[in-house]
Amino acid sequence: MTTLVLFGRPASGKGTVGQRLAESGYLACSTGQAMREWAAGPSDEQRALRETMATGGYGSDELAVRIVREFIQGLPPETTGVILDGFPRDLAQLEAWLAAPIDHGIAAVVDTPEAVCRDRMLGRMICPACGWSDHTPTTICVRCGAELQRRADDGDAAVFDRRVSDYETRVAPVIDAWARADLPLIRLDGTRDVDAIARELRAEVARLEGR
Numbered sequence: 001m002t003t004l005v006l007f008g009r010p011a012s013g014k015g016t017v018g019q020r021l022a023e024s025g026y027l028a029c030s031t032g033q034a035m036r037e038w039a040a041g042p043s044d045e046q047r048a049l050r051e052t053m054a055t056g057g058y059g060s061d062e063l064a065v066r067i068v069r070e071f072i073q074g075l076p077p078e079t080t081g082v083i084l085d086g087f088p089r090d091l092a093q094l095e096a097w098l099a100a101p102i103d104h105g106i107a108a109v110v111d112t113p114e115a116v117c118r119d120r121m122l123g124r125m126i127c128p129a130c131g132w133s134d135h136t137p138t139t140i141c142v143r144c145g146a147e148l149q150r151r152a153d154d155g156d157a158a159v160f161d162r163r164v165s166d167y168e169t170r171v172a173p174v175i176d177a178w179a180r181a182d183l184p185l186i187r188l189d190g191t192r193d194v195d196a197i198a199r200e201l202r203a204e205v206a207r208l209e210g211r
């Protein structure tokens with residue numbers, strides 16, 4: 001079973017790539033959901049996590065790693081692979097992950113330049129004359145020929161900026177540390193068609209696993 005750790009900026013296309021892999025037998029592990037399910041159990045430890053999460057906190061990194069491990073170990077052995085998305089969430093969690101005596105998996109970065117991500121997220125265009133909606137780089141309404149206007153408001157831009165800045169300060173260092181630790185890392189050109197990205201990713205995984 002392949003453990004695949006997916007990284008990518010907001011609107012990089014990472015989520016869609018994950019969906020394509022799900023169609024070929026990968027299962028997604030949502031750390032948040034796995035932790036909530038684990039915390040619903042009866043032990044003191046589980047109740048403690050339940051109380052921590054109820055007040056908006058996280059469990060310790062060691063506990064998160066243990067829950068992800070148990071999630072993976074609980075999957076049917078014929079499962080193609082598991083996708084970890086949003087895990088490890090930061091350098092401390094990566095350290096806990098690498099300290100565990102397990103297969104740490106293969107990381108894949110959907111590498112999409114920030115400007116492209118921004119256009120994808122904020123590039124919605126609308127025709128002020130007839131209401132037709134489109135997407136950059138289209139600038140002229142295909143229905144009536146009027147000039148399209150951007151529909152995203154400043155609030156959307158602020159949300160995007162915040163998410164990108166969070167990615168650069170919290171997630172990018174995890175990718176750098178992953179590469180420094182000499183763990184398998186696949187960099188994918190995120191500007192291409194999602195099917196091409198998913199195909200390359202599957203081929204690279206097969207190559208790294210010697211299949």
Ligand SMILES: [Zn+2]
Binds near residue numbers: 130142
């Ligand atoms: Zn129009």
